[in-house]
Amino acid sequence: MPSLPPLPFPPSDSPASAAAVVSALRAAGCVFAEEEAELMIATARTEEELTSMVGRRVAGLPLEQVLGWARFHGLRITVEPGVFVPRRRTEFLVDQALAAAPRASVVVDLCCGSGALGAALAAALDGAEVHAADIDPAAVRCARRNLAAFGGRAHRGDLYDALPAGLRGRVDVLTANVPYVPTDEVALLPAEARDHEPLAALDGGADGLDVLRRVAAGASGWLAPGGCLLTETSERQAETAVEVLTRAGLTTRLAVSEELYAHVLIGVLP
Known part of the structure; x- marks a missing residue:
């Protein structure tokens, strides 16, 4: 540097x-x-x-990594160097989760990064059991710090492999802010993200939906009846992403915030 x-x-x-x-x-x-x-x-x-x-x-370096924290949904979230920085638009995903499941008692945050989503939901859902998971050890360390005040737990591993088996069939809210940038477009990202955030948190494969397909395919085994999966996507990918969740057996809709330019998929297990 x-x-x-x-x-x-x-x-x-x-x-x-x-x-x-x-x-x-x-x-x-x-x-x-x-x-x-x-x-x-x-x-x-x-x-x-x-x-x-x-x-x-x-x-x-991104400002949040320089400061060591980011503002997210009313919280100060610890952000360590090399960890994905939570975006303001992703606050819309939190709001959609709370609207869809205002009394959720079990929450899982896959691809958790700093654990911002899990922490925000834990703060709003008093007493909820919250778990977060990421494949990146730096992200897991960061998420543990951010979830500690709420009694949440962070696990290291590849998607569902990281989770305790006892969560199967019990999850009311499953958030997964998966990487969704197509591989060929990663080089076009701003340098702050491209050079200082983990590639695994950005690169979603050839069409940007590889990780989403894996999350969707396993969701029904972990969600409780009526539980919901929420994930962010781009406007261009939204139609295909809805199809991915629908084919996985979830009743799916798209929520859009024009102000934040946010597109959130909400898939509910019947």
Whole structure:
């Protein structure tokens, strides 16, 4: 990672310090330099830490990985370097899950990344049993930290292989924010994602739906009667993705948020 020489910051609560941070971020092409500077100054505990944070952001790391946290559905979610950053549009998936199953008692978050979905659902569903799973050890460590306050558990493994067998047939809400970028389009992603998030969290195979097909194929064995699977997709893939869930035996509909440009599939086990 390119290094940034120490900047001559005055105390971080001074206007001059804020101006120095904004100037460095703006020069690096950060569109929201003022907002990012405010967050870094509020998060950094020392001038040295602030300088390091600015340097990492200038080098291209996602802001959330630089800060060590992301805002998601009213929570501060820990985000470690190399872990997929939860997107604001995915808050729509949480809202759809809560609307579909407001009294859910068992929740599973597959492809959990930081565990943001599981944590948000745990916070809203008081007392729910929450499990998260990911194949990436860094993601699992991060998810464990984010679920700890809610008594949730995070497991490492490939999709359903990671889950305790006792969950079979008991899951009320199964979220799976699967990778859905077609392999040939990964190179077109913004550098923040392409260079600093795990490829396994982005690459969905030739048409972007490989992982979704695997999740859908196994869902009926884990969902409780009336339980629902929720997953995010793109507008272009939505029609085919609905067919994938329908062929897996789920009654499926598509929910869309124009404001967030979010497309969420909701498949219910009859």
